[in-house]
Amino acid sequence: MTKNIIELKSPGISEDTIRNLKKGDVVSISGVMVTGRDVAHKYLKDTFISSQNPPESEKLVLENLKKYLDGGILYHCGPVVYKDENNEYKFSAAGPTTSIREEPYEYDVIKLFNLRGVIGKGGMGAKTLKACQEFGSVYLHAIGGAATYTAERVKKVIGVGKLEEFGSPEAFWIIEVENFECVVTMDSHGDSLHESLLLESEKIQKEIMASF
Amino acid sequence: MLENEKRFNKIEGEVPENRINLFVNLIKEASSNLPGDVVKAIKAQKEKEEEGSQAKRALGIIIENFNLAYEKKTPICQDTGTVIFHIHYPIGMSVLKLKEELTLAVQEATKKGYLRPNAVDSISGKNSGDNCGFGSPSFYADEWEKDILEIKIMLKGGGCENVGAQYTLPDTKLEAGRDIKGVKKVILDAVVKAQGKGCAPGIIGVGIGGDRVSGALAAKNQIFRYLEDENLDNELAQIEKELYEKSNQLGIGPMGFGGKTTVLGVKCAKLHRVPASFFVSISYMCWAARRKTLEIKNNQFTIK
Numbered sequence: 212m213t214k215n216i217i218e219l220k221s222p223g224i225s226e227d228t229i230r231n232l233k234k235g236d237v238v239s240i241s242g243v244m245v246t247g248r249d250v251a252h253k254y255l256k257d258t259f260i261s262s263q264n265p266p267e268s269e270k271l272v273l274e275n276l277k278k279y280l281d282g283g284i285l286y287h288c289g290p291v292v293y294k295d296e297n298n299e300y301k302f303s304a305a306g307p308t309t310s311i312r313e314e315p316y317e318y319d320v321i322k323l324f325n326l327r328g329v330i331g332k333g334g335m336g337a338k339t340l341k342a343c344q345e346f347g348s349v350y351l352h353a354i355g356g357a358a359t360y361t362a363e364r365v366k367k368v369i370g371v372g373k374l375e376e377f378g379s380p381e382a383f384w385i386i387e388v389e390n391f392e393c394v395v396t397m398d399s400h401g402d403s404l405h406e407s408l409l410l411e412s413e414k415i416q417k418e419i420m421a422s423f
Numbered sequence: 424m425l426e427n428e429k430r431f432n433k434i435e436g437e438v439p440e441n442r443i444n445l446f447v448n449l450i451k452e453a454s455s456n457l458p459g460d461v462v463k464a465i466k467a468q469k470e471k472e473e474e475g476s477q478a479k480r481a482l483g484i485i486i487e488n489f490n491l492a493y494e495k496k497t498p499i500c501q502d503t504g505t506v507i508f509h510i511h512y513p514i515g516m517s518v519l520k521l522k523e524e525l526t527l528a529v530q531e532a533t534k535k536g537y538l539r540p541n542a543v544d545s546i547s548g549k550n551s552g553d554n555c556g557f558g559s560p561s562f563y564a565d566e567w568e569k570d571i572l573e574i575k576i577m578l579k580g581g582g583c584e585n586v587g588a589q590y591t592l593p594d595t596k597l598e599a600g601r602d603i604k605g606v607k608k609v610i611l612d613a614v615v616k617a618q619g620k621g622c623a624p625g626i627i628g629v630g631i632g633g634d635r636v637s638g639a640l641a642a643k644n645q646i647f648r649y650l651e652d653e654n655l656d657n658e659l660a661q662i663e664k665e666l667y668e669k670s671n672q673l674g675i676g677p678m679g680f681g682g683k684t685t686v687l688g689v690k691c692a693k694l695h696r697v698p699a700s701f702f703v704s705i706s707y708m709c710w711a712a713r714r715k716t717l718e719i720k721n722n723q724f725t726i727k
Contacts, residue, residue: 235477250548291501291539303536304492304501309582309620332678333582333620354481355582355622355678356711358501360488378550380501380539392484394477394680408681409618412673416615419669420597423604 216392222283224327226347232395234402238351240391243369244284244330245276248308250381252316254373260319272372279369279385280324284351287313287331289380290362300368302386304358307332310350318342330393334405343399350397352404364391430493431459434726438719445717445724446528446574447535450506452726453576453715454498454537457489460650461626461687461712465489468624468684478682485677485710496537500622500711502580503538506560509647511573518564525562525574529554538578563640572719575647583621583709588613589639592701601701606631607662613705614670614686619679622709626650626688627666630704631659633694638704645690646708652690659691677710687712 217232221242232238247255258265259273290305310331313320317335320326321342328348329339332355343349353361365386372383396404434452439445469482492499506529512518530553532538542556543549554560590609592601597612599605610629617625630641654660666689676682687710696702718725 237480289501289539291498291503291536293536303495304498304503304539306501308502309585311620332622333618334679352678352680354484354488355619356500356580356709357484357488358499359492359495359497360484362497362501363491378540378543378552380541380550396680404681405618405679408675408679409615412615412618412675415673416611419611419672420608423607 219328221327222279222281224282224284226327229327229347229349230399232349232398233400234395234398234404236395238393238395240284240393241389243279243385243387244286244391245279246286246288246290246382246384246386248287248289248381249312250377251373251383252313252320254377255320255323256316259323276372276383277324280326282325282327284328284330285320285324285326287329288384290384291358292368292379292384300371302362302365302368302384305362305365306356306358307353307361309333310335314339321346321348334396334403340397340401340403343397344401347399349395349399351393352396353391353393361391364388430456431462436724438722438724443524443528443531446525447531447537449574449576449715449717449726450528450532451496451535451537453578453713454503454532455492455496456715457493457499458649458712458714461710462489464650464687465624465710468687472682472684476682477680478676478684481677481680482684489711498537498539499713500580500709501539502582503541504578504580504713505541505584506538506554507577507579507643508560508562509575509577509644510562510564511567511569511571512564513570513572514566514568516566516572522562522564526555526560529560570720574717574719576715576717577643577646578713579643580622580709580711583625583707586613586617586621586707587639587642588616588705589635590703590705592703603658603662606703607666609703610662610666610689610705611669613707614675615673617707618675619677621707622711623675623679624677624684624687624710626690626708626712627670627686628706628708629689629691630702630706631691631693632696633702633704634696634700635702635704637694638702639706641692641694642704642706645692646706646712647714648690650688654691656693659693662691663689
């Protein structure tokens with residue numbers, strides 16, 4: 212019962228495409244995505260969401276990010292990066308980081324960029340699930356720890372934002388990927404695999420505890 | 424047999440004059456070559472998962488990933504974690520210089536991309552860029568009676584460190600009392616609370632008793648034990664076996680996708696405690712359980 216893999220081309224993913232995805236679907240992403248984790252989320256919230264008047268210099272950063280993120284995908288990842296013999300950035304390890312830390316910010320970030328998907332690991336909470344429903348987005352689960360495997364899907368580093376300020380793991384890395392496979396674990400219909408598995412496992416936990 | 428099964432072989436040789444290169448090699452091995460017992464356990468578990476399930480697919484990718492990391496000498500996981508050294512040294516040896524050399528090796532390994540720069544100043548938020556800073560890397564050193572210098576390294580990722588826990592017995596909510604039953608209840612609870620977030624299937628290190636620090640350290644040190652290693656203490660061995668089986672009945676599965684493989688092992692240590700305190704400390708290690716041991720004796724070294 213292996214599921215068909217649904218191809219996504221990022222950015223510019225349509226809302227319809229995302230609304231058709233259901234919990235448990237496997238997608239394969241090709242195109243461009245951007246990495247962003249703790250510092251990036253806090254920065255986006257502080258600079259563009261909580262503040263009315265971001266400085267001009269920061270507005271430029273936002274405009275540049277929008278080029279890649281409007282209808283696109285944000286990847287919770289802090290990669291290991293090196294420069295190759297041509298002085299170009301390359302990813303050597305790039306698995307997902309734990310997403311729940313971005314829960315306080317993700318609703319607003321999905322809204323800010325019109326994100327169609329967020330990739331990470333471990334799942335997210337109710338507020339992000341609400342954003343997926345309201346704005347037509349999904350949470351995509353990559354394989355935590357599979358960093359070399361995932362780095363192989365990154366074909367090119369197109370650019371980087373806030374490298375000096377945030378440090379390498381936290382910077383916005385703009386990357387071109389090919390056949391980046393993920394599982395939809397939170398869909399735009401309010402279904403979360405994380406929530407259902409938590410409830411099921413808690414039920415089993417009670418039974419086991421009673422047997423001790 | 425896969426070509427890269429030779430990865431399980433020991434690396435042996437004469438200790439070079441500049442020991443830093445040897446230590447960089449130890450870090451590289453830890454970062455890119457998953458221990459044999461963990462490899463074996465993950466492969467065996469994949470066979471147990473249902474055909475076409477997300478659990479089987481996830482374990483398949485995990486296996487592909489650690490094979491690739493070994494071949495390419497790249498980090499198994501991008502979060503190369505807290506760099507922890509546990510040193511055992513012969514009577515009379517000083518480890519001051521050794522710590523310096525290991526620190527230099529960490530800096531060099533970071534430059535070479537075996538480690539991600541992971542040391543962040545907790546006040547300024549600045550990343551030091553070389554994995555060094557206050558308390559980084561992390562050192563524990565104990566004298567022992569053997570004439571061997573042993574350096575154990577663990578790379579402990581942040582995702583799994585975050586799902587670790589420390590319970591205080593009795594725990595009213597869990598109805599966990601100050602007895603073996605209570606201990607088992609809180610261990611199981613920690614596995615449920617972690618779900619897939621610590622990169623399941625994980626290895627559960629448990630410190631029963633002690634104070635808040637010694638209990639947590641004992642829990643973490645359990646992760647150095649090989650998965651097939653059976654506890655010499657009968658009662659602890661029983662808890663390990665039972666909690667391993669029960670945890671895998673929870674249905675959480677690899678990555679929290681559902682399935683039969685939630686943990687790869689449960690390892691427990693006990694410590695005496697003061698009458699007033701009863702802590703149960705849990706250290707969760709992700710499937711990418713990166714640990715290696717370097718032994719030095721008579722100027723010969725072994726990495727295993």
